[in-house]
Amino acid sequence: MLASDGLWDTLKNEEVGSLILPFYEKTNPEGAVQKLMEVARNRWIERGPNVDDITVIIIFLRHLTSNT
Numbered sequence: 001m002l003a004s005d006g007l008w009d010t011l012k013n014e015e016v017g018s019l020i021l022p023f024y025e026k027t028n029p030e031g032a033v034q035k036l037m038e039v040a041r042n043r044w045i046e047r048g049p050n051v052d053d054i055t056v057i058i059i060f061l062r063h064l065t066s067n068t
Helices: 013-025 029-047
Strands: none
Touching (some): 013 029
């Protein structure tokens, strides 16, 4: 996962992990990105009128097994 300070200024590592876990289990990185951006944006709005840029990139990597 890569994210700009617009996310990290509003969310802690533990929060990010718990927010994206349900999406990992469903193999839905797009949903995880949307959820993180929504939560971060709402926290910025609670702070005041300015919202920092929020950029998030998520790629779920899974261990692949081979029968060879």
